[in-house]
Amino acid sequence: GEDVEQSLFLSVREGDSSVINCTYTDSSSTYLYWYKQEPGAGLQLLTYIFSNMDMKQDQRLTVLLNKKDKHLSLRIADTQTGDSAIYFCAEGGGKLIFGQGTELSVKP
Amino acid sequence: DSGVTQTPKHLITATGQRVTLRCSPRSGDLSVYWYQQSLDQGLQFLIQYYNGEERAKGNILERFSAQQFPDLHSELNLSSLELGDSALYFCASSVAGDGTEAFFGQGTRLTVV
Numbered sequence: 001g002e003d004v005e006q007s008l009f010l011s012v013r014e015g016d017s018s019v020i021n022c023t024y025t026d027s028s029s030t031y032l033y034w035y036k037q038e039p040g041a042g043l044q045l046l047t048y049i050f051s052n053m054d055m056k057q058d059q060r061l062t063v064l065l066n067k068k069d070k071h072l073s074l075r076i077a078d079t080q081t082g083d084s085a086i087y088f089c090a091e092g093g094g095k096l097i098f099g100q101g102t103e104l105s106v107k108p
Numbered sequence: 109d110s111g112v113t114q115t116p117k118h119l120i121t122a123t124g125q126r127v128t129l130r131c132s133p134r135s136g137d138l139s140v141y142w143y144q145q146s147l148d149q150g151l152q153f154l155i156q157y158y159n160g161e162e163r164a165k166g167n168i169l170e171r172f173s174a175q176q177f178p179d180l181h182s183e184l185n186l187s188s189l190e191l192g193d194s195a196l197y198f199c200a201s202s203v204a205g206d207g208t209e210a211f212f213g214q215g216t217r218l219t220v221v
Contacts, residue, residue, distance in 0.1 A: 031208055042110065042198060043151075043212040088151065093206040095141065095164050098151035 006099035018076040020102045022089030029091040037086045112213035120219045126187040129216045133201030140182040146195040158205040189220045
């Protein structure tokens with residue numbers, strides 16, 4: 001069945017790069033997404049990648065997709081304290097299947 | 109601000125009651141999705157409507173129902189509420205029915221006591 005897995009926690013120092021990883025099972029997904037959720041807030045769409053792409057860069061964000069291994073990653077360059085949040089990986093078209101979320105903690 | 113509006117932001121109600129959650133999609137978006145976020149289940153897809161018609165159904169209980177009106181706003185009705193229904197309910201909208209660039213509202217936090 002459809003499943004998306006993420007590690008639950010990541011802690012980095014301000015200014016370092018953060019890499020959040022995700023594995024998924026549905027190889028038919030057309031798009032893969034990264035969402036950010038800050039405390040008490042909704043889900044903010046950060047970026048998404050089309051399944052026939054290997055990489056997408058958007059300012060400080062880089063998404064890498066390894067379709068063979070069904071592995072998706074989100075790299076945040078020069079991580080700031082304002083990046084502290086929960087990051088969700090999702091796959092699907094129409095209904096989205098979300099991972100459990102990775103809580104990113106950025107220490108000054 | 110995503111442009112998706114959900115009301116109310118908070119709702120406290122008793123077991124056995126019925127509530128209605130409302131969602132106004134972004135201007136121009138035809139598709140509306142409902143999700144439930146709870147600590148034990150995470151984010152679960154409930155149901156999708158596209159231009160007034162049900163498009164996809166997920167883990168939605170029979171006690172729950174939804175509809176999308178001609179003006180494209182949507183309502184999620186939850187009845188015979190149980191303590192376990194306490195969760196954050198999100199609405200999302202997108203232009204197309206394939207979920208591309210789905211934007212989420214701030215959610216309605218439902219507490220059943």
